[in-house]
Amino acid sequence: MSNNLINPNNWIDLYSDYLYNYTISRVSDKMVAQDLVQDTFLAALKSMKNFKGESSERTWLISILKRKIIDYYRKINSNKGKAEVRIGYNNDSESEGDWLEERVADPYDKTAEDILQNNELGEAIHKCLGKLPKKQADVFKMKTIQGLETEVICNELNITASNLWVIIHRARTAMADCLKENWF
Amino acid sequence: MSKKIKVLIPCKEANHVCDKTQYNESSFWEKIKLNFHLLYCKACRKYSKNNAKLTQAINESEVKCMDKKCKESMKQEFEKALQEIQH
Structure with a gap:
């Protein structure tokens, strides 16, 4: 049931x-x-x-x-x-x-309205991140949220820089589309 | 066309520069080329706009992520516990 x-x-x-x-x-x-x-x-x-x-x-x-x-x-x-x-x-x-x-x-x-809104935005971002393929989500998080250097990510995930930018591009496109529906 | 006066760039490159700009990794010359491209390309204008919006949204949200190593160790612990339960 x-x-x-x-x-x-x-x-x-x-x-x-x-x-x-x-x-x-x-x-x-x-x-x-x-x-x-x-x-x-x-x-x-x-x-x-x-x-x-x-x-x-x-x-x-x-x-x-x-x-x-x-x-x-x-x-x-x-x-x-x-x-x-x-x-x-x-x-x-x-x-x-x-x-x-x-x-x-x-x-x-929540205590204040802006915190509330922030939480909603965070929620929307997490929702969208959850929809990305795992690799794209990982790279996007490392680059955008943790703010790591391109080189560091490339070394850790064993990919080339151009590979990374392609993944970033796909992730950003998907994230923008997803957030457009849920947030903007 | 010699390399020096190559001002026109294809959309693919423009998007790449736009992505780099979001992380402050594009050079001055690249930015000029991007902006010139945006003058005549509507699709890329749209992409740039959305891209900037995305960056802004993520900065505003102050979303944080766990360290990869930490997550990994968490996963190991968790899998251990999972196996104990299943057996």
């Missing part, structure tokens, strides 16, 4: 950057964010059978990640004996416990 199937094999390729972005805007520490993403994947693996298929995989993973972020803040706060959580996650008591349900992005999650 589940509409959405679960397939952990390509979780990391598909969602790790998305989850990472979600985390980094909330904990603002690279290492912590990476750990939290890793924890999320492992926790998700363990509770895979609880996935009812009512939401998409991504929504489900985000809901687990949210818990992990909250736990993280609880942990660092407990030293002082004050378990006050200061991040703006959705904290009404009604939805306590039903984090496996499908949930739309909660409106209390």
